[in-house]
Amino acid sequence: MKQTTAIDRRPRQWLKLFLNHMDAWGVALIIAALALVVHGSLSVRYATILLAVAGAYWLGFAYNDYQDAPLDALEQEKGRKNFFVGAQIPDKWVRLALVAVSGLFVLGAWLLFGFRGIGVMVISLLVIWAYSGRPLRLKSRPGLDLLTHALFVESYPYMVTLWLLGAAWTRLDYALVTILLLASLSAQLEQQLADYELDARTEPNFTTWLGARRTLGLLRAVTIALALIAVVLVIEGTVPPYMIPFGLIAAPMLARRFMQGLGQHKTAALTVGTLAAGLLYAAVALSVLVLAT
Numbered sequence: 001m002k003q004t005t006a007i008d009r010r011p012r013q014w015l016k017l018f019l020n021h022m023d024a025w026g027v028a029l030i031i032a033a034l035a036l037v038v039h040g041s042l043s044v045r046y047a048t049i050l051l052a053v054a055g056a057y058w059l060g061f062a063y064n065d066y067q068d069a070p071l072d073a074l075e076q077e078k079g080r081k082n083f084f085v086g087a088q089i090p091d092k093w094v095r096l097a098l099v100a101v102s103g104l105f106v107l108g109a110w111l112l113f114g115f116r117g118i119g120v121m122v123i124s125l126l127v128i129w130a131y132s133g134r135p136l137r138l139k140s141r142p143g144l145d146l147l148t149h150a151l152f153v154e155s156y157p158y159m160v161t162l163w164l165l166g167a168a169w170t171r172l173d174y175a176l177v178t179i180l181l182l183a184s185l186s187a188q189l190e191q192q193l194a195d196y197e198l199d200a201r202t203e204p205n206f207t208t209w210l211g212a213r214r215t216l217g218l219l220r221a222v223t224i225a226l227a228l229i230a231v232v233l234v235i236e237g238t239v240p241p242y243m244i245p246f247g248l249i250a251a252p253m254l255a256r257r258f259m260q261g262l263g264q265h266k267t268a269a270l271t272v273g274t275l276a277a278g279l280l281y282a283a284v285a286l287s288v289l290v291l292a293t
Contacts, residue, residue, distance in 0.1 A: 017062065017083040025057035026275045028157040031180065033282040034246070035161035038172060042286060048112055049164055052105070053157045056124050059101055064132040064139075066094055071202045078198065113164050120160050127152050142209040146188055154184035175238045182226040183250075189219040190257060223257050242285065249277045 032053040036042055062083075065072070069084035079085040102125050109117030130136045131148050138144045155177050162173060192199065192207035193215055200208050207215040230247055233239040253274055 021061035023271050023275050024061050025054045026279060028057040029054040030278045030282045031154060031157045032161045033286055035158045037285045039165055039167045041165050045112060049161050060128040063128055067132040075198045116164055140203040140205055142204055142206045145205050146185060149188035150181050150185040155180040171238055175233045179230055182222055186219055186222045189215055219257055223254050245281050249274055
């Protein structure tokens with residue numbers, strides 16, 4: 001991608017770069033915090049996992065925006081939200097920044113968690129590149145796009161946190177990862193439906209291959225399965241009561257999938273409200289853990 005225009009240095013533009021996709025990296029942070037709460041692990045060392053997870057997901061979505069900039073520029077709304085459409089930067093600068101930030105992540109992972117941290121960060125950086133970057137660009141390969149999203153967006157921060165903690169997996173962990181896999185899969189289907197018109201004109205993915213109406217039906221089926229599994233796990237006692245508020249917070253987002261039409265995006269108010277409530281409750285849960293230790 002060739003960049004030629006001058007860099008927009010207005011504070012609002014740079015703020016867009018750092019706060020964009022806050023719903024994505026904010027959710028990843030909440031999930032990592034949930035793993036710490038479940039295993040009663042909170043110290044300065046383990047708290048750095050939250051910062052590392054949020055930072056790595058911010059990097060992943062920023063890199064995705066950079067790679068998507070030529071396509072997002074074709075649609076006014078998506079172009080407005082993409083920093084790299086509004087403030088184009090020479091490729092060599094972006095590459096240098098990516099190398100520098102990646103190096104900091106790897107160094108921090110090594111200093112705090114040794115070879116476990118190095119392994120996690122190397123895998124994370126490879127997935128970031130493979131999903132958005134060429135020549136692989138898994139996001140434009142039907143089937144692999146959903147698989148990658150299901151494995152590495154919402155379930156991955158939980159599994160990574162357990163790995164860094166060195167924790168033994170419990171029945172609750174398996175239950176939560178199952179819920180998170182379905183949540184991540186359905187979130188990607190929802191996003192592809194919202195972007196269907198643009199994607200159909202630019203590059204393929206699962207939804208452009210299957211068709212919008214069939215994908216909407218699949219999204220609703222996965223959402224029903226997600227809700228039923230979560231309810232059953234709560235009723236049988238696998239999921240403890242203190243986790244129920246997380247499900248209630250997410251409920252309006254899930255319910256919307258049965259009322260929305262094709263090509264509709266989630267409202268900003270609903271997204272921000274859900275994220276804020278989730279972060280607040282995660283902070284409360286962590287605070288209770290601190291007071292209890």
